[in-house]
Amino acid sequence: MRNQRAxxxxxxxxxxxxxxxxxxxxDVPQQPIAELIPDKHRASARPPLPELAEPEVVRHYANLSxxxxxxxxxxxxxxxxxxxxxSKRNERVAGLPGIVDLHPxxxxxxxxxxxxxLYELQCYLAEIAGLPCVSLQPxxxxxxxxxxxxxxxxxxxxxxxxxxxxxxxxxxxGTNPASAAMAGFEFVTVRSNPQGFVDLEDLDAKLDxxxxxxxxxxxSTLGLFERGMRSIAERVHAKAGLIYLDGAxxxxxxxxxxxxDFGADMMHFNPHKTFSGPHGGGGPGAGPIAVAERLGPFxxxxxxxxxxxxxxGASPAPPQQSVWGGASLAPGTRALAADTQTNTCYRYRxxxxxxxxxxxxxxxxxxxxxxxxxxxxxxxHGPEGLRRVAENAVLNANYLLSQIKDVLxxxxxxxxxxxxxxxxxxxxxxxxxxxxxxxxxxxxxxxHAPTVYFPLTVKEAVMIEPTETExxxxxxxxxxxxxxxxxxxxxxxxxxxxxxIISRPDEVTAARKAVLRWKD
Numbered sequence: 001m002r003n004q005r006a007x008x009x010x011x012x013x014x015x016x017x018x019x020x021x022x023x024x025x026x027d028v029p030q031q032p033i034a035e036l037i038p039d040k041h042r043a044s045a046r047p048p049l050p051e052l053a054e055p056e057v058v059r060h061y062a063n064l065s066x067x068x069x070x071x072x073x074x075x076x077x078x079x080x081x082x083x084x085x086x087s088k089r090n091e092r093v094a095g096l097p098g099i100v101d102l103h104p105x106x107x108x109x110x111x112x113x114x115x116x117x118l119y120e121l122q123c124y125l126a127e128i129a130g131l132p133c134v135s136l137q138p139x140x141x142x143x144x145x146x147x148x149x150x151x152x153x154x155x156x157x158x159x160x161x162x163x164x165x166x167x168x169x170x171x172x173x174g175t176n177p178a179s180a181a182m183a184g185f186e187f188v189t190v191r192s193n194p195q196g197f198v199d200l201e202d203l204d205a206k207l208d209x210x211x212x213x214x215x216x217x218x219x220s221t222l223g224l225f226e227r228g229m230r231s232i233a234e235r236v237h238a239k240a241g242l243i244y245l246d247g248a249x250x251x252x253x254x255x256x257x258x259x260x261d262f263g264a265d266m267m268h269f270n271p272h273k274t275f276s277g278p279h280g281g282g283g284p285g286a287g288p289i290a291v292a293e294r295l296g297p298f299x300x301x302x303x304x305x306x307x308x309x310x311x312x313g314a315s316p317a318p319p320q321q322s323v324w325g326g327a328s329l330a331p332g333t334r335a336l337a338a339d340t341q342t343n344t345c346y347r348y349r350x351x352x353x354x355x356x357x358x359x360x361x362x363x364x365x366x367x368x369x370x371x372x373x374x375x376x377x378x379x380x381h382g383p384e385g386l387r388r389v390a391e392n393a394v395l396n397a398n399y400l401l402s403q404i405k406d407v408l409x410x411x412x413x414x415x416x417x418x419x420x421x422x423x424x425x426x427x428x429x430x431x432x433x434x435x436x437x438x439x440x441x442x443x444x445x446x447x448h449a450p451t452v453y454f455p456l457t458v459k460e461a462v463m464i465e466p467t468e469t470e471x472x473x474x475x476x477x478x479x480x481x482x483x484x485x486x487x488x489x490x491x492x493x494x495x496x497x498x499x500x501i502i503s504r505p506d507e508v509t510a511a512r513k514a515v516l517r518w519k520d
Contacts, residue, residue, distance in 0.1 A: 130260025233263025
C-alpha cells in the first residue's frame with residue numbers, strides 16, 4: 001500500500017477543500033486585484049493545484065524517498081562517474097554556522113576565515129595536480145573543461161597565434177567534444193589501438209600547428225593508465241600545443257602521481273567524485289581547474305590571494321608563493337605543509353585586477369559548500385591518506401575484475417586502475433542477453449546498475465567502478481549476483497527489473513516526447 005500511494009501523483013491524492021496551511025490575516029491595505037494587475041496578465045481561473053493536508057504531503061514524499069537508490073542505501077558501481085560513500089563529517093563541517101551563515105556580499109574583512117580555507121584548498125589542489133595556479137570558480141567538471149579551454153584560447157590569442165583544433169581519443173568522455181565546441185574549437189577524434197591506448201600514428205597524422213589542446217583522460221575510461229603518456233606530451237609540446245587532463249578519474253592516482261609531472265598543462269577536478277562530495281541532480285557542483293604557471297594570468301576572476309601583513313619583529317619570510325594564488329611547487333616542497341609559521345600575519349583577498357583574465361565564469365567565487373566538503377576530505381586524509389584512497393580503489397577494482405572476468409570478459413586485459421569495462425558481447429551473440437538486460441536485472445538484487453554502452457569502443461560495454469569505500473563482502477555479493485544473472489533465462493532478463501514500480505520504460509520515446517506539463 002505504501003509503494004502504491006508513493007507512485008500516485010499529488011493530483012490523484014487531492015481532495016477539494018483540504019489544506020495544510022493557515023495564513024494570517026492580511027496586515028496591509030487591501031486593493032482589488034484588477035487594480036494591481038491588468039486583465040491581460042491574469043489567469044481566467046485558479047491554477048488546478050492539488051489540495052492536501054500536511055500529513056499526506058509529508059507521507060507522499062517520504063514514501064517516494066524509499067524508492068530511491070543512493071550511495072547511502074546501495075552499492076553504486078556506476079563507472080564513468082565515481083560514486084563513493086559521502087563522509088558525514090564533511091557534511092557537518094560544511095554545515096557549521098561560520099560557513100553556512102556567510103554571504104558573498106559581505107566585506108572581505110568579515111570573510112577571512114572562509115577565504116583562508118579557500119586559499120588553502122587552492123594550495124592543496126595545486127599540490128595534488130602538480131600545477132601551481134588554481135581557480136575554484138567553475139561550477140562542475142564539464143564547466144571546468146570549458147573554462148580551461150577558454151583559458152587555452154586566451155593564451156594563444158595573447159601570443160598572437162590563435163589555434164582552432166582540439167584533439168581527444170575516441171574513448172573520451174562526451175563532455176570533451178561538447179566543451180571544445182562551446183569554446184569555439186573544431187574537435188578531432190584520435191583513434192585508440194586494440195589495447196585501448198592512444199594510437200600514436202593516428203595522433204601524429206592529426207597533430208599540426210593549428211592544434212591548441214590534446215584532451216586526455218588518464219587513467220582512461222577503460223581503467224587503463226596511458227602507457228604512452230610521456231611520448232604523447234612530448235609530441236604535443238613539440239608542436240607548442242597544450243595537454244588537458246580530464247580529471248574525472250583522479251581517484252585512481254591520488255598521491256601516486258601528479259598530472260603536471262606527466263605532462264599535463266591544465267586539468268579539472270570533480271570534488272564530488274574524487275573528494276567525496278554529494279552528487280546532486282545536476283548540481284550544485286564544483287569543477288576547480290589547475291593550470292601551469294604560464295596559463296595562470298588567464299584564469300577567471302576572482303582568485304583568492306594571501307597578502308602578508310607586517311608584524312613588528314616578524315623575521316621569517318612567508319612560504320614561497322605563486323603570484324596567482326597557488327603554491328609554488330619547487331622540487332621537494334609540499335603545499336600541504338605550507339603556512340606553518342606563526343609569527344607572520346596574513347590577510348586574504350579576492351583578486352579581481354587581472355587584465356589578461358578570461359573574466360568571471362560563475363557568480364560570486366564558486367560553490368563554496370561543495371568546496372568546503374572537499375577541503376574537509378583532504379584535511380581528514382592528509383597526503384598519506386589520499387594515497388591510500390587511490391591504492392584501495394585500485395585494489396577493489398582489480399579484485400572485482402578477477403571475480404567476474406570469466407562470465408563477463410574484460411577485453412582490455414586482466415589489470416585495471418580504478419575501474420574496468422567488461423563486455424556482454426558474447427552473451428548477446430550466444431543467448432541474446434544484452435548489457436542493458438544485466439544492468440536492469442541488478443536492480444532486483446539491490447544493486448544500482450553500472451554504466452552500460454560506454455565507452456563506445458567496447459561492444460555491449462558494462463563499466464564498473466567499486467571505489468575504495470566498499471567492503472570485500474559487498475564486492476563478493478555483487479560478483480555473486482552477476483554470476484547468477486548471466487545464468488538466468490533470457491526471457492526473464494528481457495523483462496527486468498521485476499521488483500521495481502516501473503520495469504522497463506520506453507526510454508527513446510520518453511526522451512523524444514517528454515511529458516513536461518500535467519494535463520487534467
